[in-house]
Amino acid sequence: xxxxxxxxxxxxxxxxxxxxxxxxxxxxxxxxxxxxxxxxxxxxxxxxxxxxxxxxxxxxxxxxxxxxxxxxxxxxxxxxxxxxxxxxxxxxxxxxxxxxxxxxxxxxxxxxxxxxxxxxxxxxxxxxxxxxxxxxxxxxxxxxxxxxxxxxxxxxxxxxxxxxxxxxxxxxxxxxxxxxxxxxxxxxxxxxxxxxxxxxxxxxxxxxxxxxxxxxxxxxxxxxxxxxxxxxxxxxxxxxxxxxxxxxxxxxxxxxxxxxxxxxxxxxxxxxxxxxxxxxxxxxxxxxxxxxxxxxxxxxxxxxxxxxxxxxxxxxxxxxxxxxxxxxxxxxxx
Ligand code: CP
Ligand code: NVA
Numbered sequence: 001x002x003x004x005x006x007x008x009x010x011x012x013x014x015x016x017x018x019x020x021x022x023x024x025x026x027x028x029x030x031x032x033x034x035x036x037x038x039x040x041x042x043x044x045x046x047x048x049x050x051x052x053x054x055x056x057x058x059x060x061x062x063x064x065x066x067x068x069x070x071x072x073x074x075x076x077x078x079x080x081x082x083x084x085x086x087x088x089x090x091x092x093x094x095x096x097x098x099x100x101x102x103x104x105x106x107x108x109x110x111x112x113x114x115x116x117x118x119x120x121x122x123x124x125x126x127x128x129x130x131x132x133x134x135x136x137x138x139x140x141x142x143x144x145x146x147x148x149x150x151x152x153x154x155x156x157x158x159x160x161x162x163x164x165x166x167x168x169x170x171x172x173x174x175x176x177x178x179x180x181x182x183x184x185x186x187x188x189x190x191x192x193x194x195x196x197x198x199x200x201x202x203x204x205x206x207x208x209x210x211x212x213x214x215x216x217x218x219x220x221x222x223x224x225x226x227x228x229x230x231x232x233x234x235x236x237x238x239x240x241x242x243x244x245x246x247x248x249x250x251x252x253x254x255x256x257x258x259x260x261x262x263x264x265x266x267x268x269x270x271x272x273x274x275x276x277x278x279x280x281x282x283x284x285x286x287x288x289x290x291x292x293x294x295x296x297x298x299x300x301x302x303x304x305x306x307x308x309x310x311x312x313x314x315x316x317x318x319x320x321x322x323x324x325x326x327x328x329x330x331x332x333x334x
Pocket of ligand 1: 056057058059060061130138272273274
């Protein structure tokens with residue numbers, strides 16, 4: 001089937017068909033090989049893109065920048081304090097201005113409606129680099145990493161342990177449903193995703209022969225798991241006061257050696273990063289002083305184990321983001 005994504009936004013995986021996601025994963029693989037073999041791929045020389053960040057970032061920003069430079073694109077970065085958007089200029093006006101100057105816009109920030117509003121008004125492709133609700137570029141890197149380890153996606157059992165309402169958990173549920181992965185959330189009921197998103201994902205999963213499950217007992221959830229995934233217990237933009245209740249709710253969902261040993265022997269560990277697995281961060285130290293925890297969503301032992309593929313996953317952010325930028329901006333797409 002001929003896939004052409006030129007001019008498309010990349011706002012959430014729900015907007016993409018499994019065939020289109022497949023196409024982006026194959027393109028990412030090609031770009032990774034080119035990079036590894038030092039084959040130049042400046043296919044988009046002369047294009048300009050802008051990266052609009054209202055929240056901080058290491059991986060997503062660097063992935064867009066390096067992907068852009070590798071493709072020959074000029075890249076502008078606007079940090080959380082340096083654009084007028086929100087404070088002095090509406091989202092609509094910002095989109096109209098940036099759309100006149102740039103060939104594509106990346107946005108990281110708060111509610112999903114902001115990125116949707118940018119896309120509606122910019123008339124150039126808009127890419128979601130994380131909102132409160134979704135993190136779609138992360139999903140492509142996660143799918144790529146799973147495929148690199150197992151050789152396939154359909155039928156993989158993926159378990160997410162933690163805050164089931166956050167952007168990464170929501171997106172993993174969608175990505176799994178689309179690609180025929182069995183998704184299980186290990187989380188207390190209070191942190192299960194919104195029912196309307198669950199219903200949508202269950203419908204999609206049934207077409208693709210996969211299951212969406214919810215389980216409060218982490219040992220029941222992780223039995224037969226191929227991929228165990230976790231994320232921070234408190235996401236960017238949430239109030240500091242949330243930590244106490246989140247620690248109470250999620251401590252028993254920590255990914256530790258017992259959890260990994262309960263999964264399939266070849267199981268891998270994934271995390272979008274950044275992660276609190278030691279005391280080498282200011283927030284980690286602060287939580288240690290207040291609550292006595294040395295590690296949070298994952299133990300240092302699991303994080304550093306051979307089962308952990310988190311740095312391959314982080315590298316794959318760049319190859320997959322390059323695929324999205326290329327596919328949506330290039331004339332040569334087929
Ligand atoms: N995983 C991820 O999005 O990382 P950053 O917040 O560093 O971009
Ligand atoms: N859920 C996390 C993901 C960070 C990449 C957050 O939103 O902070």
